[in-house]
Every structure is written in structure tokens, then in C-alpha cells.
Amino acid sequence: MNIPAAARAQAQDLLDFVDASPSPWHAVRECERRLQAAGFSRLEESERWTLAPGGRHFTVRDGSSLIAFVVGSQAAAAAGLTLIGAHTDSPGLRLKPKPAEEAAGMLRLGVEVYGGPLLATFADRDLSLAGRVNVRTADGFASHLVCFEQPLLRLPNLAIHMNREVNETGLKFNKQTELPLLLGIAADGSSAEARFRQPLADQLGVEPADLLTWELVAWDTQKGSFWGVDGEFIADSQLDNLASCHAALFALLAAPPASGNRLVALFDHEEVGSESAAGAGGSFVADVIARLAAGAGLDVEDQRRMLARSFFISADMAHAWNPNFPAAYEPGHHALVNAGPVIKSNANQRYSTTADSAARFMGFCARAGVPCQQYAHRTDLGCGSTIGPVVAARLGIASVDVGSPLWAMHSIRESAGVLDHAYLIAALTAAFSQ
Ligand SMILES: [Zn+2]
Numbered sequence: 373m374n375i376p377a378a379a380r381a382q383a384q385d386l387l388d389f390v391d392a393s394p395s396p397w398h399a400v401r402e403c404e405r406r407l408q409a410a411g412f413s414r415l416e417e418s419e420r421w422t423l424a425p426g427g428r429h430f431t432v433r434d435g436s437s438l439i440a441f442v443v444g445s446q447a448a449a450a451a452g453l454t455l456i457g458a459h460t461d462s463p464g465l466r467l468k469p470k471p472a473e474e475a476a477g478m479l480r481l482g483v484e485v486y487g488g489p490l491l492a493t494f495a496d497r498d499l500s501l502a503g504r505v506n507v508r509t510a511d512g513f514a515s516h517l518v519c520f521e522q523p524l525l526r527l528p529n530l531a532i533h534m535n536r537e538v539n540e541t542g543l544k545f546n547k548q549t550e551l552p553l554l555l556g557i558a559a560d561g562s563s564a565e566a567r568f569r570q571p572l573a574d575q576l577g578v579e580p581a582d583l584l585t586w587e588l589v590a591w592d593t594q595k596g597s598f599w600g601v602d603g604e605f606i607a608d609s610q611l612d613n614l615a616s617c618h619a620a621l622f623a624l625l626a627a628p629p630a631s632g633n634r635l636v637a638l639f640d641h642e643e644v645g646s647e648s649a650a651g652a653g654g655s656f657v658a659d660v661i662a663r664l665a666a667g668a669g670l671d672v673e674d675q676r677r678m679l680a681r682s683f684f685i686s687a688d689m690a691h692a693w694n695p696n697f698p699a700a701y702e703p704g705h706h707a708l709v710n711a712g713p714v715i716k717s718n719a720n721q722r723y724s725t726t727a728d729s730a731a732r733f734m735g736f737c738a739r740a741g742v743p744c745q746q747y748a749h750r751t752d753l754g755c756g757s758t759i760g761p762v763v764a765a766r767l768g769i770a771s772v773d774v775g776s777p778l779w780a781m782h783s784i785r786e787s788a789g790v791l792d793h794a795y796l797i798a799a800l801t802a803a804f805s806q
Pocket residue numbers: 459612613642688689758
């Protein structure tokens with residue numbers, strides 16, 4: 373399979389993006405860095421905004437959700453909005469507020485399960501810690517990002533000699549008792565709590581006692597890679613859904629100046645249902661759109677006209693057909709790797725796609741010269757969902773759910789196609805170029 377150099381470069385840029393984003397807070401910081409390099413300015417939600425046609429801005433809520441936008445040159449009521457959404461979070465293991473414990477001379481960190489990871493894939497990986505930590509200051513606290521590049525943690529498997537049936541019955545962990553991550557050997561005169569706090573304090577250059585609170589994920593330190601006989605596939609952690617975040621951001625930065633308003637909304641908390649202040653079910657996107665409308669001087673009537681002319685593309689990964697498990701898939705709706713973006717439909721509105729919105733997205737793909745595919749889940753299997761229906765219901769705008777095919781969704785090491793990422797970027801850029 374011939375992989376053009378441009379597609380390979382975009383896939384490499386995606387892997388670099390993922391590897392710079394071990395947590396949702398790091399993902400937002402990496403987006404912020406790229407946006408600022410492209411001339412976007414940060415707006416604070418707590419300040420007054422002054423918006424003008426052609427303005428390029430972004431704003432961040434709670435450190436892990438970000439909305440970037442370009443103000444259109446045409447009157448917003450007539451031009452509407454084109455909005456592309458994705459999510460910054462991925463399922464996995466999160467440290468508890470008081471994680472450190474000693475067990476028969478070993479140090480362990482207690483974790484909670486965030487979302488629905490394939491837990492077995494977290495075993496025997498070179499895990500470490502990343503996230504945000506609040507440190508006491510003279511007048512309160514300050515928030516910092518931390519990330520350990522060297523592996524600090526591990527979830528060692530039980531040997532097959534003690535788990536003889538594992539290959540027949542599957543690898544299972546009791547979430548309370550068998551998931552704590554090994555951190556080290558206990559030392560005389562130093563508590564588990566002290567041993568856990570010390571590396572965090574050292575990285576931040578503060579006293580251990582001044583560490584107040586944290587949200588820390590166990591991340592996989594292995595970098596992204598290309599694989600396959602022609603290097604036509606990629607593998608990394610968190611491709612669901614940092615690949616869509618990257619494609620949406622790439623499209624926003626690549627699209628030529630246009631008359632309409634363009635927004636990219638990257639939400640935290642999709643994997644746990646989106647119901648939070650920063651999530652897709654919260655007010656974030658509606659608040660930003662209201663401020664865009666106010667900045668353009670729209671009255672209520674014109675705001676409704678603007679929304680009626682708007683379109684939302686919810687970008688999240690799709691289940692790629694796996695030849696080893698043909699019975700898991702709907703035979704007539706295979707999503708093949710390296711065969712283009714997938715339009716996801718579900719009659720029960722687990723996806724927001726309608727016949728109209730699907731046809732519209734097909735038009736973007738045609739304009740970009742990329743193939744596209746249609747996916748439906750097996751009728752006898754429960755279907756997943758994403759931010760599409762949540763945002764569509766909240767804003768009342770036309771919406772489609774799309775995404776690149778992905779193998780092993782919610783594994784700590786997912787894989788996808790190099791061409792598919794380039795195709796998705798091209799289709800989203802076409803959507804932003806009208
Ligand atoms: Zn997802």
C-alpha cells in the first residue's frame with residue numbers, strides 16, 4: 373500500500389500530539405501551544421470579550437476542555453456556525469485522593485477506574501503518572517501540570533501457573549483489591565504517603581506537605597509507532613479520542629479564511645457521560661456561542677437564525693473491522709481501516725446522524741476527494757454513544773457522528789490507519805472551507 377509522505381507526516385504529527393498529551397490537562401495545554409503558535413489568542417471566561425470578524429481565539433474551562441474559534445466575516449445570523457467536536461479524555465486508571473498504602477512491605481497506589489477501559493491491557497505496561505496538582509501558596513493554591521517520563525508504576529500479571537484458566541476464561545481484575553499499582557519497596561522510617569509525595573514535590577520544587585490535591589492518571593510511557601508491512605498503521609495510547617482532537621485542530625488551522633464562524637470544541641468527561649461543567653452536557657459550548665452572538669450584536673431572533681443555519685460534526689473513533697472476530701460486526705456495515713472516515717448511524721439516537729446530516733458529510737468527503745464509509749452496530753449488541761447526541765440536543769442544531777476506524781477501542785494501546793487520519797483531516801478541512 374502506497375502511503376503518501378504528506379499522510380505519513382500528519383500521522384507522525386498525531387503521534388507527537390498524543391505523546392505530548394498523557395492526560396486531558398496536558399492535551400489542552402498542547403492544543404493551547406499549537407493555537408498560540410498559529411496566532412490564536414486566549415480569552416478568559418471571567419473577562420469581557422471583544423470579538424471582531426476574522427478574530428482567532430480560544431478559551432479553556434477547568435483546564436481540560438477547550439473551545440477554539442474563528443469569527444466569520446459574514447453576518448453570523450446568515451452564515452451560521454460550523455462546529456467540530458471531540459473529547460480530550462480517555463478511559464483508564466486514576467489515583468484516589470489518598471492513594472498511598474503499604475502491603476506486606478510493598479508500596480502501592482490505589483486507583484479508581486475512569487470510564488470503560490479494557491483493563492487487561494493495562495497489565496505489564498511501563499506506566500507512570502501525569503495530571504495536575506494543586507500546591508499551597510501564601511494566598512491559596514496554584515495548579516501545576518506534572519508528568520513523569522520514566523516508568524514509576526506497574527500492574528504485574530499473575531503468572532499462568534497461578535491462573536491456569538486465564539487463556540480460556542479471560543484476564544479479570546477485582547477493581548478494588550487487584551488493581552492497585554506497585555510503586556516500590558517500603559522503607560523503614562518513611563511512610564507510603566511520604567514516598568508517594570516526594571517525587572511530585574521534587575518535580576514541582578515544593579515541600580511535600582504543600583501538595584494539597586491532585587488528579588493523576590496512570591499513563592503508558594511507550595511512544596507511538598508505525599506498524600504494518602508498509603507502515604500503513606499507527607499504534608498509541610488514547611487515539612480515542614486524541615486523534616479526532618488533532619484532526620479537528622489541524623483542520624481549523626489549515627482551513628482558508630471563510631465567511632462563516634468556525635469552532636472546535638474539545639470536551640473532557642465524555643467517557644463518563646459528559647455531565648459536568650466542562651463536559652459536552654454542560655453549558656460550555658452554549659456559553660461560548662452566546663458570547664459569539666453577543667459579540668456580533670445579534671438579538672434573540674438572529675441568534676435563533678444563526679443556530680438554524682449551523683452544523684455540528686461530532687468526531688469520535690469508529691470500530692474498525694477486525695478479521696479475527698468477524699462475528700462481532702454487522703456484516704453489511706464494515707468500517708475498514710485506511711478506507712476513509714466513517715459515518716456512524718443508530719436508529720435509537722446513540723449517534724446523532726440523520727439521513728440529511730450524513731448526506732451533508734458525504735458532500736464534504738466528495739469535495740475533499742476522500743472515500744467515506746457507513747457504520748451500524750450489530751442489532752443484537754448494545755451500541756456505544758458519544759458527544760454528538762448530547763451537543764445536538766443541547767444546541768438544537770443539525771449534527772452528524774463520524775470518526776476514523778480504530779482497533780481495540782479503550783485498550784491502552786489502540787491502533788488505526790495512517791491514510792484514515794489524512795482523510796479525516798481533509799474532510800474536516802472541507803467542512804470548514806465553505
Ligand atoms: Zn471516544
